[in-house]
Amino acid sequence: MNLDDLLFTVSVKPDEEVHIKIKDQAVCRDKCKEQDRPCTFVCPARVYLFSEEEQKIIVCYERCLEDGACYVACPYDNIDWRFPRGGSGVSYKFG
Amino acid sequence: MAREDFDCIVIGAGPAGSTAAYVLAKNNLKVCLVEKGDFPGSKNLMGGVLYSYPTCDILPDFYKEAPLERPIVEKQIWMMKSSSTLKFAFRDKSFGQEPYNSFSVLRAKFDKWFAEKVDEAGVFVIPKTTVTDLVKEGGAYVGIKTDRPDGDLKAKVLVLAEGANPLLALKAGLCSPLDPKKVALSVKQILFLPEEKINERFNVGKEEGIAVEMLGDITEGMVGTGFLYTNKNTISLGVGAIIADFVKQRIKPYELIERLKENPSIIPLIKDGVVREYAAHMIPEGGYNGIGQLYDEGILVVGDTLGLVNPIHGEGSNLAMISGKLAAETVVEAAKKNDFSKSGLASYRQKLYDSLVIKDLHKYKDALGYFEDNQSIMDNYMSWAASSAKEILSVNGQTKKEKQKKIIRNLYASRGRAKVIKDAFKLWRIFK
Numbered sequence: 001m002n003l004d005d006l007l008f009t010v011s012v013k014p015d016e017e018v019h020i021k022i023k024d025q026a027v028c029r030d031k032c033k034e035q036d037r038p039c040t041f042v043c044p045a046r047v048y049l050f051s052e053e054e055q056k057i058i059v060c061y062e063r064c065l066e067d068g069a070c071y072v073a074c075p076y077d078n079i080d081w082r083f084p085r086g087g088s089g090v091s092y093k094f095g
Numbered sequence: 096m097a098r099e100d101f102d103c104i105v106i107g108a109g110p111a112g113s114t115a116a117y118v119l120a121k122n123n124l125k126v127c128l129v130e131k132g133d134f135p136g137s138k139n140l141m142g143g144v145l146y147s148y149p150t151c152d153i154l155p156d157f158y159k160e161a162p163l164e165r166p167i168v169e170k171q172i173w174m175m176k177s178s179s180t181l182k183f184a185f186r187d188k189s190f191g192q193e194p195y196n197s198f199s200v201l202r203a204k205f206d207k208w209f210a211e212k213v214d215e216a217g218v219f220v221i222p223k224t225t226v227t228d229l230v231k232e233g234g235a236y237v238g239i240k241t242d243r244p245d246g247d248l249k250a251k252v253l254v255l256a257e258g259a260n261p262l263l264a265l266k267a268g269l270c271s272p273l274d275p276k277k278v279a280l281s282v283k284q285i286l287f288l289p290e291e292k293i294n295e296r297f298n299v300g301k302e303e304g305i306a307v308e309m310l311g312d313i314t315e316g317m318v319g320t321g322f323l324y325t326n327k328n329t330i331s332l333g334v335g336a337i338i339a340d341f342v343k344q345r346i347k348p349y350e351l352i353e354r355l356k357e358n359p360s361i362i363p364l365i366k367d368g369v370v371r372e373y374a375a376h377m378i379p380e381g382g383y384n385g386i387g388q389l390y391d392e393g394i395l396v397v398g399d400t401l402g403l404v405n406p407i408h409g410e411g412s413n414l415a416m417i418s419g420k421l422a423a424e425t426v427v428e429a430a431k432k433n434d435f436s437k438s439g440l441a442s443y444r445q446k447l448y449d450s451l452v453i454k455d456l457h458k459y460k461d462a463l464g465y466f467e468d469n470q471s472i473m474d475n476y477m478s479w480a481a482s483s484a485k486e487i488l489s490v491n492g493q494t495k496k497e498k499q500k501k502i503i504r505n506l507y508a509s510r511g512r513a514k515v516i517k518d519a520f521k522l523w524r525i526f527k
Contacts, residue, residue, distance in 0.1 A: 003349045006284070006373035013133070035342070042341045044282050044348040044375035066138060067375040068260035069280040072273045073342050083131055083262060085242045087223030091137040094285045094329065094372045095203030 003046055007063055011091045014062040015084035020047065020070075025056045027078045035075050042073040065090050101127045101219070103426055104239055104250040106226050106263065108135035109202075110412045111398025112256030113209045114153050114419030115426075120216040122427045127248065128210070128218050129241065131225040136206030139258070140376040142283070142322045142331060144306055145200040146413040153420060154212060162208050164199040164326035165304025166191050173360065175311035176481035180360040191303050199304045199324040199331065201285070229253065229267050235392035235436065252393050252435040254422050256415075259377040259399040261387075269396055270387035275342060276467055277381040279319060279406070281335025282348045284356075286368030290328045296364050297325050308409065309334075311477035313355050317344060318466045318473070321355055322409075323364070330365060332356070335378060337467070348375065380406050383460035389447065390440045395422040403452055407459050414452045421446040462525045472518060475509050 022028060028037060028050070037057070039048040045063040048070065050056070066089055071079040083089065105116040108130035116128040132138040144167060150157050158166075169186040190196045214220045228240040230247065238249035257263055259278075264270040290301070297305050309321030319336025334348075334355050341348065355361060379385060379402040387401050397403075398415035405414065425443040429435050447453050466473060483502045493501075506515060 001353060001370055006349060006370065009370055009372050010374070036345060038342045041345055041347050042280070042338065044280065046347075046349070065375045066260065067280060067377050068262075068273075069278075069338055069341075069375070069377055072275050072278050072377070073338050075342075077272075081262070082227075083225050086131050086225040087133050089131075089138070091133045092140060092203040092372060092374055094201040095136060095140050095206070095374065 007045060010065065011093060012062065012064070013088045013091060015088040017085060018059070018061055019082045019084045019089075020059050020061045020064065021080040022057050022059060023078045023080050027076045028057045029055050031076060032078070038073040038075065039070045039079065043070045099237075099249045099251050101125050101248065101250040102430060103127075103252050103254060104129060104248055105254040105256060106239065107256035107258055107400075108132070108210045108213070108220070108222070109139050109206060109256060109258055109398060109415065110209070111400075111415035111419040112254065113206065113213050114416045115254045115256060115397060115423045116218045117153060117213045117216050118420050118423035119426060120213070120218045122423070124427065124430060126218045127250070128213060128220045129224050129226055129239065129248075130210070130220070130222045132222060134207055134222050135210030135220065136203045139202040139206045140283070140374050141202055141412060142281075142324055142333060142409065143200055143202060143412070144197045144324060144409065145205065146197045146410070147195045149413055149416050149420070151194055153416060154209075158193070158195055158198065162201075162204040164201060164324075165299075165302060166195045167197045167199060167306045167324075168299065168303045169305040171305060171307040173307060173309045173311070174477040174480045175309055175313050175358065175360065176478035177312060178359050179481040179485050181481045181484040191300075197306075199306070199326050201326060201329075201331075226257075226263060229255075229263055229394070236394040252395070252426055252429065252440070254419075254426070255394060255396045255400055256398050256419065257400050259379055261400040264387065264396060264400050269391065269394070270400065270402075274381070275339040276337060277379070277385050277463065278338050279335045279378040279380050280338050280341060280348060280375065281333055281378055282352050282373070282375045283331055283333030284352060284370050285326075285372040285374075286330045286332060286365050287328060287371045288330060288365070288368045293325050293328065293330065299325065310473065311481065312474055313358065314474070315344065315346060315351065316474055317341065317346065323361075329371060330368060332361070332365065337380065338377075349373075378406070378411070379404050380463055382406070382463050383453070383456040384464075386453075386456070390437065390443050392437045393435050395425060395440060395443055397422045403456070405455050405459065407462055408455075410455070414455075417450055417452050418447060421450060459525060465521060465525055469518075472510070476518075479506055479509060
């Protein structure tokens with residue numbers, strides 16, 4: 001099963017406010033290139049995509065499962081990660 | 096100090112937080128339990144197995160009414176190498192009888208029920224509320240800021256039970272920045288299968304379940320494990336590994352679990368299973384050496400936030416509950432003296448260190464370091480065990496003696512004789 005189909009099974013009520021921000025896109029673009037930008041493959045929901053065209057990380061925070069692995073994996077502490085506002089975000093039916 | 100709204104505010108409605116809130120309310124304290132999820136349990140996740148002890152200690156006979164899946168009557172350990180699996184199984188009749196040993200659970204259901212019990216005990220349960228900050232006055236924690244308008248609350252003491260993703264503890268400096276080498280990331284899928292099919296495939300009765308722990312090359316050289324638990328009419332299948340290993344090996348967790356589903360030992364068990372939910376969660380694996388700050392002026396820390404997980408035995412929710420209970424008992428004592436200062440809460444440390452929580456973590460204090468330093472070793476041995484079994488069981492032209500020699504040769508070839516002896520000694524030291 002591909003990830004998009006997997007994510008279709010998860011109930012997420014996206015916050016209207018963005019809860020994940022990249023602190024400095026230049027760090028992702030230049031410094032983190034060598035590490036292949038871990039957030040783009042460690043995140044179990046593929047929230048982070050590096051756009052070659054725009055030369056920056058695109059954050060699809062609406063897909064977030066709130067595990068937090070991205071900010072732990074980030075080699076440059078470059079992700080400003082918060083929980084979505086109360087009642088929004090991921091809501092497991094089974095857990 | 097301004098008037099307090101509550102004696103105690105508990106942050107997070109997981110097993111640790113709900114236990115703390117429940118025990119506090121039973122001791123007639125005015126307690127509030129704040130949870131960011133849509134309902135308590137909605138953001139909570141584990142494999143997962145819930146142990147009867149200490150749940151029974153807090154909620155006697157909980158299994159008569161709690162939404163549990165199946166009592167675990169059989170534990171299996173699988174040592175896997177691509178197409179081979181060597182399985183160990185232990186089944187005990189008493190595990191299927193009261194008071195049971197453990198149950199498979201789905202946390203969104205169980206934690207919701209637990210929070211209802213907490214509510215009935217007189218706790219003011221506030222869901223849908225994210226705590227954005229801990230409030231300090233004169234060096235002591237005195238309350239919380241929330242994302243609700245006018246949602247700030249004050250209390251004499253706080254219990255921090257925010258789980259494995261400890262944003263507030265990090266912000267307050269109550270725990271060190273999470274080390275990717277000491278935190279695992281686990282992904283899981285809930286697969287629907289009719290109840291009778293599960294009974295047939297796993298050779299269990301209606302009210303019986305099994306727990307499988309998988310070791311070997313399913314984690315593709317990363318330090319980690321796979322798991323499979325039978326629920327009533329679903330299967331929890333998952334795999335996890337240390338975050339630093341995902342980073343190093345460029346492995347995508349959602350692809351790892353899909354590859355696990357293609358393993359020949361798994362395929363027939365999950366055939367026609369429909370994915371009902373996909374989920375992911377971190378697990379603190381720092382063990383004894385990774386335990387965070389237990390308490391400070393006006394605050395106690397419990398459960399996963401503190402790092403109370405025993406990865407060797409797959410225990411966490413039980414340790415969380417014990418810590419929640421001990422924190423609550425500390426608060427009850429502190430309330431009698433009306434002293435919630437650091438020294439007034441200091442007995443929490445003694446209580447925790449006298450309990451099996453710290454004793455068990457201490458026993459395995461060198462385990463993670465060992466696996467960390469010897470990444471592929473366990474993998475090596477698991478693969479060797481599986482291929483050795485294949486060697487012994489394959490009937491072909493070779494004599495048994497030749498087979499035995501080949502097995503030993505394979506072992507030394509993969510690791511070297513001196514290293515094998517050293518590994519055995521080290522492992523004995525860890526588990527002794």
